[in-house]
Amino acid sequence: MTFTALLSAPLTSAAKPGPGTGATPHAGDTVRTDAGLVRGVRAGPHRVFRGIPYAAAPKGRHRWAPPRPVRPWKGVRDATKPGPLCPQAPSAYAPISSTEEDCLVLNVTTPPVTDRRPRRAAPVLVWVHGDGSVGGGGFFDGRRLAGRGLVVVTVNYRLGVFSGLALPGLRGSGAFGLQDQRAALTWVRDNARAFGGDPGNVTVAGVSFGASAVAGHLTSPASKGLFHRAVMASGEAVMDMPAGAMGPGVPGYPWYVWRTGREMEDITTEMTSTLGCRDRRPRRTLACLRALPVETILKVPHIMNAFQSFGYGNATLPELPPKALRAGRFHRVPVLSGATLDEHRTFVGMTYDAVGRTFTEADYGRALRTAFGRRFAKRVRAEYPTAAFPSPALAWATVITDRMWARGTWDQHEALARHVPVYAYEFADRDAPMFLPLPGDFDFGAFHAGDIPYLFEDETAEPRFTPAQRRLSATMSGYWAAFARTGTPGAGALPAWPPYRPGPGAGRPYATHTPYTQSLAPHRIGPVDYHREHNLAFWRREG
Secondary structure, three states, X not given: OOOOXXXXXXXXXXXXXXXXXXXXXXXXXXXXXXXXXXXXXXEOOEEEEEEEEOOOOOOHHHOOOOOOOOOXXXXXXXXXXXXXXXOEOOOOOOOOOEOOOOOOEEEEEOOOOOOOOOOOOEEEEEEEOOHHHOOOOOOOEOHHHHOOOOEEEEEOOOOHHHHHOOOOOOOOOOOHHHXXXXXXXXXXXXXXXXXXXXXXXXEEEEEOHHHHHHHHHHHXXXXXXXXXXXXXXXXXXXXXXXXXXXXXXXOOEOOOOEEEHHHHHHHHHHHOHHHOOOOOOHHHHHHHXXXXXXXXXXXXXXOOHHHOOEEEOOOOOXXXXXHHHHOOOOOOOOEEEEEEOOOOHHHHHHHOHHHOOOOOHHHHHHHHHHHHOXXXXXXXXXXXXXXXXXXXXXXXXXXXXXXXXXHHHHHHHHHHHXXXXXXXXXXXXXOOOOOOOOOOOOOOOOOOOOOHHHOOEOOOOHHHOOHHHHHHHHHHHHHHHHHHHHOOOOOOOOOOOOOOOOOOOXXXXXXXXXXXXXXXXOOEEEEOOHHHHOOHHHHHHHO
């Protein structure tokens, strides 16, 4: 099997690490954690602590091993500067690189500091970044959500091959990044009170690959009790991938982010074959790989992209998460979940028109045949004729948005809502500022992860917000904070947001029942018929 790279660019905002201007040390910003004292900074009314280690460095003989506790330190540890990002290679879209393995750190932003102590501990929101497990980190600026009364924790975790490598007999194979996140959640449980947070009211939230990780925690027995609510934005937990959906030559998979242990071992064998470590004894292979410099590993083409997945059938993920979700075998916590209106325009634009490779009518036909086979491709083309779209590229993007993203999101909501309260949304701002430095002219619409700058401070996107977009940002951050606090997003003066009610059952039409999905756009917040908008009657019947 050939494991072609899915994507080489991060898919969430490349915000700079936390607040900068106005951040100053303050005598009251020293906190005692279970490993020792840390000193943060005051950023306006907030206290910000950066680069706090939550696990020991996974390097040397501990590379590709479960996370270990931090060794306590003496004195006061400086938490005023960002910690290192986990190993990653730069791309044309994000010239960020790192070779530092001592990277399992997190950042904490507290609610505004007042002269008197708050009457009760604040809800905690733990943010798991996405970026396809190829890049990025916990550098998101949490002040907007912290301003709503939350303690915001953003987390680094191992990426790509450093997360997903798998060998026979290797404990934790294929899911080291997920184990890192669990270690961070454990740290939050043990240390939240020191920062004014409530360890009994923790929300784990993620976007894109990070949202899939949240689904992993929902179904992982080892994560039980570490969180009390979950947020999944643009996640791929219950999503397959047609061939060619992520670009020419990329194979199709029955699940976007989940692989069996054997599949992860096969990926490892292929991607590490040029490193000179192949041995019939897995222990010797592992010892050789652990001895290699990070720089040598990162030079292997596509080695980070090939591991954009978590392995299951192990102690971390005993069961395929989509199967567990559909069977109701997951932790019973309220869920806020959604996607964007034009999810796949990001990927089509990055692959074709925005980089000067025009996606033609002929390309559209070939893409449909590759994804769906010759016979069904004709039916899809009749349902999505290019004459109905400004360009063949947007026709193709709509096909995959509806077939892959919307159908997967719908199935996720249906599975969850049969057991727990679910609040479904669709981010629909087609003028959201694009934060990736893409050339060319392409209509990205309400693109993948385009909602994240509306929740986190972002110096790239925020200056371009219109007044209406600023109001949307305020409403969205209010929704997310209310959900973290109470388990329901609608509160106070916020527009009503009823829960999602599952439909009548598999294979039965939704003629008289439309589950509630909240549309989030600058000039309209209210219900949307998600099923009709994304032509799911066609895809559930034919796809």
